[in-house]
Amino acid sequence: MTLNDIRGKYLAFYKAHGHAIVPSSLLVPENDPTTLFTGSGMQPMVPYLLGAAHPEGTRIADSQKSFRSVDIEEVGDNRHTTFFEMLGNWSLGDYFKAEQLPWIFSFLTDELGLDPARLYVTAFIGDEKNNLPRDMESAEIWQKLFREKGIDAGIAALGSEAQGYERGMRDGERIFYYDAKKNWWSRAGVPEHMPAGEPGGPDSEMFYDFGVTDAAGAPRHDAKFGAHCHPNCDCGRFLEIGNSVFMQYLKKPDGSFGLLPKQNVDFGGGLERIAMALAGVPDIIAVCHWPILEQLEKISGKKYESATPADLAAFRIVADHVKAAVFLIGDGVVPSNSERGYFVRRLLRRAVRYADQLGMHEAKLSTLVGPAVEPYRDAYPETYAARETIEQEINKEEEKFRKTLRDGMREFEKLCESDAVKADRMLPGAAVFDLYQSYGFPIELTRELAAERQLAINEEDFKKRMEEHQDKSRTAAAGVFKGGLADASEQTTKLHTAHHLLLKALQVVLGPTVKQRGSNITSERLRLDFLYDKKMTEEEKREAERIVNEKIAEDLPVIRSELAREEAEKLGAEHEFGQKYPDRVSVYSIGPKGATPEDPQFDKAFSIEFCGGPHVAHTGDIGHFTLAKEEASSAGVRRIRGVLAKGQ
DSSP states (O other), X not given: OOHHHHHHHHHHHHHHTTOXXXXXXOSSOBSOTTOSSOOSSSGGGXXXXXXXXXXXXXXXXXXXXXXXXXXXXXXXXXXXXXXXXXXXXXXXXXXXXXXXHHHHHHIIIIISOOOGGGEXXXXXXXXXXXXXXXXXXXXXXXXHHHHHTTOOOEEEEEESHHHHHHHOOOTTEEEEEEOXXXXXXXXXXXXXXXXXXXXXXXXXXXXXXXXXXXXXXXXXXXXXXXXXXXXXXXXXXXXXXXXXXXXXXXXXTTSOEEEEEEEEEEEEEEHHHHHHHHHTOXXXXXXXXXXXXXHHHHHHOOOSTTOOHHHHHHHHHHHHHHHHHHHHHHTTOOOOSSHHHHHHHHXXXXXXXXXXXXXXXXXXXXXXXXXXXXXXXXXXXXXXXTHXXXXXXXXXXXXXXXXXXXXXXXXXXXXXXXXXHHHHSEEOHHHHHHHHHHHOOOHHHHHHHHHHTTOEEOHHHHHXXXXXXXXXHHHHHTTOOBSSBSOOOHHHHHHHHHHHHHHHXXXXXXXXXXXXXXXXXXXXXXXXXXXXXSOOOHHHHHHHHHHHHHHHHTTOXXXXXXXXXXXXXXXXXXXXXXXXXXXXXXXXXXXXXXXXXXXXXGGGOSEEEEOOOOOOSBGXXXXXXXXXXXXXXXXXXXXXXXXXXXXX
16 A cells, blocks of 8 residues: 555544544644644644644544654664655544554555554553552453454553563563553653643553564564663664554642543554555555655665665655755755754755765756655645755755865865874864864765775864753753744733734735745744745834834734635635644634724724744733844745843
8 A cells, every 4th residue: 555545544534523624734833832843743733732732622633744853863774764654543532442443453454454463562661659459440441352353462561661672572472561652642751740730641552563574584683782682672673663552540749640621542654654554565665655766776775775874874864865855945044054954954955965976976866856746645635846946056055066066075084184184193173073064074984085095083072062052952942943932921821912013014015925934933032934036125114113002002903713715715714834734723813902802803804823932912912012023034035033121
C-alpha cells in the first residue's frame, strides 16, 4: 500500500466510527511557545486535551505533518527521518480503553492486513511511590484481542529498559509491562516531575516484529544494544508503529494523583512506520522516499540497493533532507541564519554535501522537488502548487552554499599552512568552530579534509565551543513561535488584540495584498511579519499607528464567534497562509461600536480574523500603541514591531 492508501483507509475507518476528520496543521505551530516546529500529531490538540472544547466535537482524527529537528544527525540509518506524518485519533471525554484498543487493533489487522502474530504491545507497570496502579485493564484487553486471532498472549513485567535487556523475552510473551519512563505520558515527563494541576496517564505502545532471523533461524539480535532483545530494543528487530495515551490522572497540590473528570484518549501512529511494517522492509527511506531515490540513482549513476555503507547513508540523508525542506518551505519557512530558517538552511546544506559524496557536483537539488511532492499531490495540494517557489528557494540556497564551500576551502587551506598547525599537526578547536560558525563549513567536511592531510582536530575544545553555541541558540529559541503568545498575561493579551488592529491598519495604508507571514508576541512587544515588497515610508508608518490608536480610542467590542469555515472565508476573515482549517472555526471580530456577541455585525467590523484568542473585551483596554521599528525580514517580507506605553 502507498502512503496515500494507508492514510485514506485510516481516516475512512475513524470517520465510520464517528470521528470528525480535521486537516493537518502547518509545520509551524500556532499558539505554542514551547517549540519551533510541529513535532507530533498531538501538538495542535493540546488545548483540547487540557479542557478546551473542540469545534468539531469529542471524536477527532487526522494525519498531521510533523518535523523533528533533533533527528537531523540521526538520519542515515534505516528508521530515522526528520519529516513524517502522524495518524491520530482523539477522544475528548468520550470513549476510552475498551473502545480505543480494539479499534486500532482492528484497523491494523483487519483493514490493513498486518499479521497479528508480528505485533507486540506494552503497558504501564505502575508506580508504587506515587500510588499509581498497574494498567491491568489494557493488558487484559490486549489478551482478549490476541485470543480472538488465535494467539495466546503471555504477559511479562520487564520494568525498566535495562531490565528488559537483562531478562529478555520468553516464548509466548507478547504483552510487556514497562515503567513510567517508557509507558507514561505527561508534558513534564514521569509522574514525579509533574507540577500540580498537570494531567497525565499511562500509555500502550504497539510494536512490529520484522521477523529477521540468523543463519540458524533464530530471531536476529545485535548484542551491542544489550544482552537480550525485547520490544523497546534498538537493534532493529522491533519497530514502534503506534501509541495510545490514556490521559486519566491529575496531579493534586499535595502531590497525590486523582482521576480527571473527563478522561481522554490520544493515539499517534507513524504513517511511514506502518508502511514499513506492511512492506515488511525495515528501511523507511526505501519504502517512503522511493521516487526521490530513483531520481538520485539516475543523476548519480549509483544504485541504492548495492550502495556502500557511506553511499547508502548519503542516499538516505539527501532524500530525507530534501523532502523535509520542501514541506517546510511550502509552509512558509525559507532558509536563513536564524530561528526556523536556520534548520531549512542546515537541511539543504547537508543535502548538498552528501549529494556531492554521491558524485552529483553539477546537479541541482531542485530536480528532486518534483519527485518529493508528486506523491502528495492530493493529500497536500498547497505544497504541490508551490513547487516552483520551492525550487527557486532551494536553488538560491544551493548557490549560496557552493560559494560558502569555496570561501571555506580557502580559509581551511590558510589554516593548514599556519606554522602552529604544521608544528602540532592539529587544528585548534577555535579555528574549526570559526570555519563552522563564520563560513558555514560543515564540521564533517573539516574532519574529512583534515584526515586526508593526516591532521587531528582538538575535538574537546571544538565540542566545548559548540555546546556553548547550542546553549545560546536554545535560549534564544525558547520563546520564539508562530502566531501565538509567549504567555497569557494581561499585557500580552493587550498586544495580541493590538496585533489584529495593526494588521488591518497596514492593509488600509499599504493595500489589501498585505498578508501576515509570521508573528511573535510577548508581554514587552508585538512583532508582525507581513507580505510587502518595499520599505514603508515614515508617513505610512505614522498613518498605520494613527489608525490603531483611533480604533483603541473608539473602545470597540472584541467578539469571539464560531462559524462555518466557508462562511468566515466569505466574510473576508484573515487566516494563516497555507493553513488548513476544520469545518467550524473560531473567529474574532473587532467592532463595530455597540455590537454584541448575539449580534456581531461582521460585515461592519473593522477587523475579522481566524484566531483562538485570548483578547481584551474592548479595544479601550489596550492603551496607547506605538510603532517601534520596521525592517526587511526576507525576500518580499517586512517585519514591524510595536509597543504599548509603559504602565498601560
